[in-house]
Amino acid sequence: MKLPEDVRQALVRRFQSKHREWLIGDAGESLWPLEVALGAPTEQAALRQVDGVRAWVSAWQGWQGVGILSWCDRRWKALGVQRLPEKLALRGPEDVAMWIGESARWERAQSRYRALIARWPVLAQQLPRYFDVLADYSDADYQRLTEMLDWIASHPNSNLYPRQMPVSGLDSKWLDGRKGLLTDLMAAIQEDSSSDLDFYQRCGLKAPPLLVRMRVLDQSLRAHVGGVGDITAPVDDLAGISWPVSHVFIVENLQTGLAMSDMPGAVVFMRLGYNVDVLARLPWLARARCIYWGDLDTHGFAILHRARSYIPELQSVLMDEETLLRHKALWVDEAAQHSAAELTLLTKDEQQLYRDLKQQRWGQNVRLEQERIDWTTAWNVLQGSLA
Template identity: 90%
Template structure:
């Protein structure tokens, strides 16, 4: 026997699984109205729970809501003639939305879906994937999105920086969280299903230069760049320096790189993360010994793996089991581990440690941030790599 609350929960689940299809107009049901049986018990079942049946009937007698409630008559030997609620029929998605308190979101999503598909019919199929965008964006955000799509559709190869676009309220913060959405919708508008274009290529925009931060740890090398020791510049500019370096350090944490003292023939790159591939664009690195020091967690090893695909001889330092276990008191949780089970470019020892972290050998999502490692010991290990 379904009470009104049971029906509400059922409709909430149905809305969650079907609302995208409903937005397109493909109901996903054999037909509307959607009929929800209310679970009339048999006479034997009713005899076992007379009070429950009375409460169930009373709940529907007092019900006032959306939909058409049907009653039926049962002639039972022991209980006599009973008028019982049989089913609830709902005329369309809007009725389901009203039942579960989603009317405003449904109406807003439906209205915006119609607005965008009237302008670009090809969005009819991909747009429901972004139901939450249609339902939950504020008016200013939605109008900015529509205006952005319209401008890019009319200027597919502008070669402008995004902030140069004449779109009201467009700023970097707004754009950064919506690049994936814009890329997908522009691809649909262009009717191009290829997935090898990033946001800037897809939208015909100019990407901001990728800035790389590097410290020059040798006085003689600093003299070659005007005495500057801390450089943040586009990777193309760094490539043109052609520095005669003997050692290149790559560290994840900015303060770790800032803490490093002078070392002969050395430079250090900081906070590249998964952008380590940019180092392949620096031809003078090929002459140097390259050392990577990252966090002792699964992403640290994944970045090392990625870096080795561009710098095959890359060595790691302080990324071993001994270092990890010596600093157990400083462990923190890695919020989400890297999904790969194997990273083929790791050494055997590195791969084993990565596997142990994935298999929770020492606890749940163990992580040791590189800046937590004792600096005296860390600095000694870094200096030993010069030998």
């Protein structure tokens, strides 16, 4: 026997699983009206729970919600004729949404869905994936989204920087969180299913130059760049420098790189993360010995793996089991480990340590941040790598 609250909970689950299909409309018409059986008991079942049946009938007698409630008569030997609630029929998604308190979200999503497919019919199948966007965006955010789609569709090869687009209220913070959404919707509007275009390529926009931060650890090398020792510049500008760099260090933590003193023939790159592949665009780097020092966690090894696909001879330092175990008191948790089971470009020892971290050999999501390693020890290792 389903009470009104039982029906509401069932409809919540139904809405969660079906609301995207319902938004399309045509695919769901055969489902309506949606009938929910209320579980009328047999006479034997009713005799075992007379009070429960009375409470169930009373709940539906006092119910004044949405839908068509059907009743049935049961002629029972011991209890006589009983009028029982049999089923509830809901005419469409609007009824379901009203039942579960989602009316405002449903109406807003449906209205925006209809407006967008009227403008771009090719979005009909793609938009339901973004039901929450349609339902929950503020009016200002929704208008900004539609204006961007309209402008980009009308200017597919503008070659402007994103902030140059004449869209009211557009700022970098707003855009950064919506690049995936815009890329996906523009691909649908352009009817191009290829997935190898990033946001800028898909929208015909100019990507801001990727800035990298590099310290020059040799006075003679600094002379090649006007005596400047700490440089943040587009990687293509750094590629044009002609100088005799013999050692390139790549570290993840900014302060680790800032702590490094002068070393002959050396430069250090800081905080590249997974953008480490940009170093492949530096022709002078191919003539240098390259050394990577990252965090001792799964993402540190994943970045090393990625870097080696561009710099095959890249060596790692201080990313070994001995270093990890010697600093056990300084371990922290890695929020989320890298997903790969193996990273093929690691050495045998690196791969084993990566596997041990993944298999929780020493505890849950063990992580040693590189800046926690004893600096005297670390500096000696870094200097020794020049030999």
